[in-house]
Amino acid sequence: MGLLSLAIWLPIASGLLLLALGRDDQAKAVRWVALIAALASFLVTLPLITGFDNATAAMQFSEKLAWIARFNVHYHLGVDGISLWFVPLTAFITIIVVIAAWEVITERVNQYMGAFLILSGLMVGVFSALDGLLFYVFFEATLIPMYIIIGVWGGPNRVYAAFKFFLYTLAGSLLMLIALIYLYFQSGGSFEILDWHKLPLPMPAQTLLFFAFFAAFAVKVPMWPVHTWLPDAHVEAPTGGSVVLAAIMLKLGAYGFLRFSMPIAPDASREHAWFIIAISLIAVVYIGLVALVQKDMKKLVAYSSIAHMGFVTLGFFIFNELGVSGGLVQMISHGFVSGAMFLSIGVLYDRVHSREIAAYGGVVNTMPKFAAFAMLFTMANCGLPATGGFVGEWMVILGSVQFNFWIGAVAATALIFGAAYSLWMYKRVFFGAIGNDHVRELQDLNAREFLMMAVLAVAVIWMGIYPKPFTDVMHTSVDALLKHVAVSKLN
Amino acid sequence: MNNMNWLPVYPEILLLIMACVVALVDLFVKDERRTPTYWLTQVSLAAVAALHLSYFNRGETMYGVQGMVVTDPLGHLLGFFAAIAMIITLVYARPYVQSRDMLKGELFSLSLFTLLGISVMVSANNMLVIYLGLELMSLSLYALVALRRDHAVSTEAAMKYFVLGALASGFLLYGMSMMYGATGSLSIPKIFEVISSGQPNKAVLVFGVVFIVSGLAFKLGVVPFHMWVPDVYQGAPTAVTLLLGGAPKLAAFAITLRLLVDGMMGLAVDWQQMLLVLSVMSMLVGNLAAIAQTNLKRMLAYSTIAQMGFMLLGLASGVVNGTTLSAANAYSSSMFYVVTYVLTTLGTFGMIMILSRQGHEAENISDLAGLARRSPWLAGVMTIFMFSLAGVPPTAGFYAKLSVLQALVTTGSSFYIGIAVLAVVLSLIGAFYYLRIVKVMFFEEATDLAPLKPAGDVRAVMALNGAAVLGFGLLPGGLMALCAEAIVKALAT
Numbered sequence: 001m002g003l004l005s006l007a008i009w010l011p012i013a014s015g016l017l018l019l020a021l022g023r024d025d026q027a028k029a030v031r032w033v034a035l036i037a038a039l040a041s042f043l044v045t046l047p048l049i050t051g052f053d054n055a056t057a058a059m060q061f062s063e064k065l066a067w068i069a070r071f072n073v074h075y076h077l078g079v080d081g082i083s084l085w086f087v088p089l090t091a092f093i094t095i096i097v098v099i100a101a102w103e104v105i106t107e108r109v110n111q112y113m114g115a116f117l118i119l120s121g122l123m124v125g126v127f128s129a130l131d132g133l134l135f136y137v138f139f140e141a142t143l144i145p146m147y148i149i150i151g152v153w154g155g156p157n158r159v160y161a162a163f164k165f166f167l168y169t170l171a172g173s174l175l176m177l178i179a180l181i182y183l184y185f186q187s188g189g190s191f192e193i194l195d196w197h198k199l200p201l202p203m204p205a206q207t208l209l210f211f212a213f214f215a216a217f218a219v220k221v222p223m224w225p226v227h228t229w230l231p232d233a234h235v236e237a238p239t240g241g242s243v244v245l246a247a248i249m250l251k252l253g254a255y256g257f258l259r260f261s262m263p264i265a266p267d268a269s270r271e272h273a274w275f276i277i278a279i280s281l282i283a284v285v286y287i288g289l290v291a292l293v294q295k296d297m298k299k300l301v302a303y304s305s306i307a308h309m310g311f312v313t314l315g316f317f318i319f320n321e322l323g324v325s326g327g328l329v330q331m332i333s334h335g336f337v338s339g340a341m342f343l344s345i346g347v348l349y350d351r352v353h354s355r356e357i358a359a360y361g362g363v364v365n366t367m368p369k370f371a372a373f374a375m376l377f378t379m380a381n382c383g384l385p386a387t388g389g390f391v392g393e394w395m396v397i398l399g400s401v402q403f404n405f406w407i408g409a410v411a412a413t414a415l416i417f418g419a420a421y422s423l424w425m426y427k428r429v430f431f432g433a434i435g436n437d438h439v440r441e442l443q444d445l446n447a448r449e450f451l452m453m454a455v456l457a458v459a460v461i462w463m464g465i466y467p468k469p470f471t472d473v474m475h476t477s478v479d480a481l482l483k484h485v486a487v488s489k490l491n
Numbered sequence: 492m493n494n495m496n497w498l499p500v501y502p503e504i505l506l507l508i509m510a511c512v513v514a515l516v517d518l519f520v521k522d523e524r525r526t527p528t529y530w531l532t533q534v535s536l537a538a539v540a541a542l543h544l545s546y547f548n549r550g551e552t553m554y555g556v557q558g559m560v561v562t563d564p565l566g567h568l569l570g571f572f573a574a575i576a577m578i579i580t581l582v583y584a585r586p587y588v589q590s591r592d593m594l595k596g597e598l599f600s601l602s603l604f605t606l607l608g609i610s611v612m613v614s615a616n617n618m619l620v621i622y623l624g625l626e627l628m629s630l631s632l633y634a635l636v637a638l639r640r641d642h643a644v645s646t647e648a649a650m651k652y653f654v655l656g657a658l659a660s661g662f663l664l665y666g667m668s669m670m671y672g673a674t675g676s677l678s679i680p681k682i683f684e685v686i687s688s689g690q691p692n693k694a695v696l697v698f699g700v701v702f703i704v705s706g707l708a709f710k711l712g713v714v715p716f717h718m719w720v721p722d723v724y725q726g727a728p729t730a731v732t733l734l735l736g737g738a739p740k741l742a743a744f745a746i747t748l749r750l751l752v753d754g755m756m757g758l759a760v761d762w763q764q765m766l767l768v769l770s771v772m773s774m775l776v777g778n779l780a781a782i783a784q785t786n787l788k789r790m791l792a793y794s795t796i797a798q799m800g801f802m803l804l805g806l807a808s809g810v811v812n813g814t815t816l817s818a819a820n821a822y823s824s825s826m827f828y829v830v831t832y833v834l835t836t837l838g839t840f841g842m843i844m845i846l847s848r849q850g851h852e853a854e855n856i857s858d859l860a861g862l863a864r865r866s867p868w869l870a871g872v873m874t875i876f877m878f879s880l881a882g883v884p885p886t887a888g889f890y891a892k893l894s895v896l897q898a899l900v901t902t903g904s905s906f907y908i909g910i911a912v913l914a915v916v917l918s919l920i921g922a923f924y925y926l927r928i929v930k931v932m933f934f935e936e937a938t939d940l941a942p943l944k945p946a947g948d949v950r951a952v953m954a955l956n957g958a959a960v961l962g963f964g965l966l967p968g969g970l971m972a973l974c975a976e977a978i979v980k981a982l983a984t
Contacts, residue, residue, distance in 0.1 A: 019871070068890075068968040070975055071897065111867070133893075137884040144878060147926070151934040152863075159934050163926060170883070170922055174915040177893070181900040182908065 002063040003048055004077040007087055008125045011041040011094065015117030022110020031102060034113035038098045041120065042091035052084055054472050057480030059130060059194070060084075067134070071184070073191050076131040081477030082258050082328065085470060086127040086251060089335050092459075093247045094120035097240040099452045100343055104239070104350055105153065112153060115145040116240060123244075126252050132180045132191040135259075136173070139216075139252060143169055146241065146249065153238040161229075161236035168219050168229040176216035176260075179209050183264065197263040200489045206268035213261040214276075220253025223276075223313060224283040227306045234302035235355070239346030242298065246305050246338035251331045254312045258324070258481065262316070266485040269317070276317040281410050283310030288417030292424070297348075297355050300425055301341045304381060307414060308334050314411060315396035318403040319485060324478045326395025329470055333380070333388030333463045340377040340456040344370070347449055348429075352438045357428050361435025366442040371430050373445075373453040378426045380460045382419040388463030499555035499562035502542040502570060503610050509535035510603035517596025525594050529585060532599040533578060536606070540574035543567045543610075552980065558678060559617045565981035566614035568973060569745050569826075573609045573738040576833055577602060580737055582952045583841035584730035586945070590848065593638050593728060602734065605631040609738055613745040618667045618677045618754075621746050625663070625710070628742060629656050632735050636727040648726025655709065655719040663706025669699030670754075679754040686757035700758050703750055704765045710743045713803065714772040717796045721780075724792035725854075729847065732788060733840035736795060737833050744829045747806060748822060753981070759810035766807035767910065773800025774917040781924045787856050790924060791839060794880060797921055802828040804914060805895040811902040815982075820901065823978040824894035827971055831879070831887040831963060838876045838956040845869065845945045845953070853939075859928060861937025869943065870932045872957035879960045881925040882918055887963035892918065894971065 001009075014037035022030040052060060059078030067075040079087060097116050105112045122145070125138035143166055151162035184191055187199050201209070219226045230250075234242050262269045284307050291303035308330065315327030347370060348363070349355055364371040380387035383394075393415065401408030434440050445453065463470065497504070513535070517528045547567040554561055581602060588594045608628025615621040633656065637649035671677055673695040674685040685691055705716060712720040724732050751762050777797025784790035805825030809818035846853035846862075846869075853859070863870040879888030899911040945953070963970055 019867075067966075068971065070968060070971040071894075108863075111863075137889070140884045140889075144874075144883065147929070148933055151930060159930055162930070162934070163923070166926055167919065167923060171919050174919055175912070178896065178900065178908070178911055178915060181893070181897050181911075184897070185901045185903065 002061060002077065003044060004061050004079065004087070004124075004128045005063055006044045007041060007048070007091065008077075008121045008128070010044060010121070011037060011091070011117040011124075012121035014041075015114040015121070018110045018117065019114040022114065024107065024109060027106065027109040030110045030113060031098070034098045034117060035095070037117055038091070038095040038120070041117075042088065042095055045088040045091045045124075048079065048084060048087055052079075052473060054081070054476060057081065057477045062130070067131075071133070071191065072189050073133045074131045075134060076192065077128045078130045079128050081474045082481065083127045083255065084473055085328075085332050086248070086255065087124050089332060090120055090123045090127070090248050093244060093335065093339055096339060096343070096452050096456065097243055099448060100243065100346060101238075101240050102448055104346075108152065112149070112240070115149050116244065119145040119149075119244060123248050123252065127255060130193050132183065132193055132196065134191075135193065136177060136180055140170070140173055142249065142252070146245070149241045150233060150237045154236040154241070156236075157232070158236040161232040164229045165233040168226065172216040172219035172226070175212045179212035182209065193259060197484065199264070201265065203267060203271075203490060206265035206489070207271070210261055210265040210268035210272060213256065213265070217253040217256040217261065220256070221250055221309050221313060222253070222306060223310065224279050224287060224306070227283070227287070230306060231299050231302040234305075234342075235296060235298045239342060239349065242342040242346075243339045246301070246342055247335040250305065250309055251335065254309065254316070254327070254331055257313065257316050262485050263481060265489075267488050267490055269485060270319065273317040273319065276313055277407060280310040280314035280317070281407065283307055284314065284411055284414040285417070288414055288421065291421040292417065294421075295357055297345045297357055297425065297429070298342070300357075300421060301338065301345065301381075304341075304418065304421060305334070305338050307418070308338070311393055311396050311411065311414060314407075315392075315399060318400050318407070319482060320399050320402055321478055321482060322395045322402065323399030324482065325471055325474050326392050326399055328392075328474050328478070329395060329463075329467060330392025332470060333392050333460070336456055336459045336463065337377060337380045337387075337389050340373075340453070340460065341381055343452065343456070344374045344377060347445065351442055354438075357425060359435070360429040360439055361432050362430070363439055363442065364430045365434055366439060367444045369450065370445045370453070373457055374430065375426065376457055376460065378422045380464070382422040383415050386461070386464045388460045390464055391467045496553065496555040499546075499553045499560055499614070502539050502546070503607060505535070505542065506539055506603055506607040506610060510600050510607060513603060514596060514600035517599065520596070523594075524589060525596065525599070528596055528599050529581070532603060533581060535603065536574050536578045536581070539606070539610070540571050540578070543571035543574060547571060547977075550980065554616065559620050560611070560614045561616035562614050563977075563981050565748070565977040566745070568977045569613040569741045570610050572830055572833065573606060573613070573741045576738040576741070576837060577606050577734075579837050579841070579952055579956065580730070580733050582948055583733060583837070583844050586949060587730050587844040587847060588728070591639065591728065593730075595638075598635070598638065601631045601635050605635070605734065606738065609742040612742040615746070615749060616679050618670065618679065618682075618750070621749065622660070622664060622667065624742070625746065626660060628739060629660065632731075632739065635731045635734060636723060638731060639728050644726045645728060648723045651719055651726075652723045659706050659709030659716070662702050662709065666699045666702030666704075666706060669695055669702060673699060679749060682754045683756060686755060696758060697761055700755060700762050701765070704762055704769075707743065707747050707750065708769050711740070711747065711799045711803070712796055713769045713799050714776045714796060717773065717776070720796055721789050721792040724795070725786055725789045729788065729840055729844050729852070729854075733837065733844070736840060737837050740799070740829055740833055740836075744802070744826065748981070751806070752809070752818075752822060756810070756815070763807045763810060766803045770800040770803035770807060771910070771913065773797060773803070774914060778917050778921040781921070784924075785856055786854055787843060787858070787928075788854055790856065791836075794921070794924070795836070797917070798832050798880070801892065801895060801914060801918065802832065804910065805898050808898050808902050808907055811904055811907070817898065817902055819975065819979045819982055821898040822982070823971070823975040824898040826974040826978060827894050827967075828891040830970065830974065831891045831960070834956065834963070835876050835879045835888060835960055838872065838953065838960060839880075841949070841953055841956065842869065842873050842876070845943065845949060848941065856928065856931055858939060859931045860935040860939070862932040865937050865940070866943045869953070872953060873932060874929050875957050875961050877925040877928045879964070881922040883922070885961070885964040887960045887967065889964060890967040890971070
């Protein structure tokens with residue numbers, strides 16, 4: 001069994017095991033098994049990084065087995081510089097989620113842990129699938145555990161949020177399914193993504209394919225105006241659900257643009273780039289403003305995620321290396337930062353059971369250690385230099401200035417809005433006089449919470465100071481992708 | 492072709508004998524639980540299944556009883572699945588009917604007669620044989636629906652089923668007589684030849700096709716001939732709902748294929764249009780009406796209508812621009828669809844019977860509330876079924892939808908691709924009500940706290956059923972290849 005298979009099936013198998021055998025009266029054992037499984041799943045992804053060859057854009061760690069002979073579908077896995085980092089990131093976030101749920105989730109612990117482990121394996125599958133149908137199966141299958149997670153452990157309006165999440169995403173991906181089948185037909189019976197990259201396609205077909213993929217990925221990213229499911233899902237999801245949603249699931253959509261839309265329909269991508277750029281800028285500016293007026297912390301961070309993801313799609317569709325690499329770096333750093341933001345909100349919510357900004361005030365007085373961590377993450381969220389948030393945004397802004405000064409200028413306003421909504425929220429929650437008795441009675445971080453905050457803080461600072469390991473890995477693949485996209489498939 | 496050759500009909504002969512034996516043996520059974528009858532029936536069914544399978548493995552096409560029946564891999568594969576479906580049905584049904592005083596010998600012998608009808612239909616090579624099989628199956632089912640004699644709703648359902656079913660049979664028979672008038676034969680291969688020669692009067696042929704398609708649409712339960720489906724599904728005792736919602740769908744698929752494809756391929760342009768209209772309307776009405784239901788059985792009935800509509804899409808996309816190159820692909824996708832659909836349906840109705848108990852019918856969606864807490868295990872299996880019906884991977888239902896969509900898209904015609912997009916949008920609407928079941932099971936608190944203790948055999952079969960739906964979702968290749976092989980061989984002759 002290859003490393004990638006192991007990274008996919010180890011968490012899924014242990015998740016199924018927990019579902020089958022775990023009981024609520026053995027919650028403690030369930031937690032430990034989940035933690036060990038998550039750690040093991042993370043460890044098996046490390047050789048991927050150490051063994052990765054930065055010099056080639058070819059797929060590495062490939063595995064290929066016949067799967068459904070009738071449709072020529074293969075179980076084909078592999079990673080390149082674009083997808084590599086998302087595999088360990090997914091496994092890493094799963095560890096954090098397991099730790100974050102340790103004392104908080106007390107009912108149906110095995111189902112909660114099992115669902116997240118399965119989800120983790122499925123998401124790794126999405127990032128490493130090189131067969132179109134395999135990708136689709138993983139992509140869709142992630143909806144099932146997330147639907148259950150939001151619906152069972154979520155907030156008061158969880159049923160609505162779970163349905164909205166599921167149906168929105170399903171609507172987009174079903175159109176993608178038609179696109180995949182169409183490509184299968186056009187390529188003479190192949191579901192290989194890499195074959196599709198080479199497939200010449202006339203412009204009308206490219207346009208339709210582009211928009212079919214757009215439907216699936218734009219909903220998942222989510223891009224304005226199909227973003228409305230995200231704030232609902234985030235607000236209602238339990239902390240772990242929000243973390244995984246923001247840190248990994250949104251990236252599935254952005255990754256899809258790089259793996260499908262751009263290389264398969266390069267002419268249509270260039271033709272309609274203005275469209276993506278326009279709605280990305282709307283996301284950056286308009287959603288940034290929307291974030292400013294939120295009263296609910298989770299909603300605020302949710303909107304901030306949409307704005308940050310707008311940066312990612314903007315970077316992709318300006319077609320230069322800074323933009324695409326910047327988008328990818330932004331995806332990874334946003335994974336850490338948004339995850340950390342939702343965890344911080346979770347820390348407060350577990351104590352006070354409110355997400356309203358107005359329910360807090362002066363938290364720094366009672367929780368100094370927590371306030372310090374939250375300060376770091378808030379700064380990273382608004383893109384302060386030397387934090388992870390800065391690198392990606394900076395690269396994307398540089399890239400867009402190269403492309404067109406005014407696009408760069410509009411994009412740069414995001415830094416201002418980002419600083420405004422992040423810092424203002426921080427000010428209202430943490431500074432000032434102690435707001436009420438709940439805040440007065442707050443206990444600072446316990447060892448478990450401190451551990452997970454510290455790990456994330458290290459990751460955020462590391463990405464800010466030394467992003468080279470990330471950009472080195474991407475360089476060759478991004479370069480190859482851009483060269484590929486520059487060549488027309490018409491003729 | 493014209494000799495008697497009894498060999499191809501051994502499974503049917505065995506079934507006939509066993510149906511009579513079971514009816515007789517039951518007279519001497521004093522046991523309230525009907526254990527000997529039950530096991531005798533199950534053993535006969537297993538023998539029939541094994542017989543069908545061995546014929547399938549031989550892979551030959553034989554004609555028997557003077558060309559009245561054809562025995563090809565298609566017939567035997569469907570016969571095999573039907574026998575398996577019947578076995579599963581009876582396992583699920585036994586505790587349910589027992590607690591409702593319906594555990595009589597009739598149930599078993601009528602089930603065997605139903606399967607006999609199905610067996611005859613799947614291997615018929617003559618219109619009259621199709622009609623005979625159909626009537627044998629339908630009459631047994633009418634009686635089964637009315638099994639709960641003292642129950643007004645059941646009786647009403649039986650009446651409705653009988654009247655509409657008889658009307659449909661009349662349609663079918665009328666269409667057949669038109670075909671006979673135009674072609675001078677009732678033998679399906681002969682009709683095929685005559686139609687291909689182009690001699691018969693086109694108007695009479697099309698007239699006949701309209702009636703035959705209407706009759707088939709009744710039996711498949713697609714819009715606008717679907718009125719009986721919700722009432723009968725809801726009114727019949729759940730065990731019987733399962734009986735008529737499971738294996739008979741395979742038979743309905745088989746005769747559609749035998750009549751339209753084997754017999755009237757030359758008129759494909761005409762009947763494909765009709766099937767497309769029926770199919771789109773079924774998906775529309777079925778999916779929309781299902782949303783409004785609070786009764787689980789009724790919701791599943793509308794879901795059946797929508798699913799059958801989706802299945803018809805495959806049958807309607809075999810002949811494009813006059814070529815039949817994609818026919819095998821299209822028809823085998825429909826066959827895969829119907830087989831996985833039956834597998835899933837067995838599970839869902841089986842689940843309803845598990846949740847029901849003496850004096851309580853778990854018929855409403857709200858009866859599923861909090862199932863995840865009462866029995867996480869059953870809720871998990873039901874979730875697999877629901878996602879399979881909704882067509883979400885990794886379940887068998889996804890590949891069923893995929894293969895039908897694939898058949899539509901690979902026609903290469905933009906009209907069919909448009910239909911595929913429409914089908915996808917309509918199945919998105921469908922996803923809503925399947926998700927609602929999952930919601931009720933997982934997100935709501937239980938109202939009914941009676942312990943769920945299904946019998947050991949029911950539990951084992953339910954586990955296998957769930958594993959099969961999931962298993963064909965992870966590794967659908969084998970079943971797809973079987974369906975493709977059966978269809979290719981059926982088309983070759």
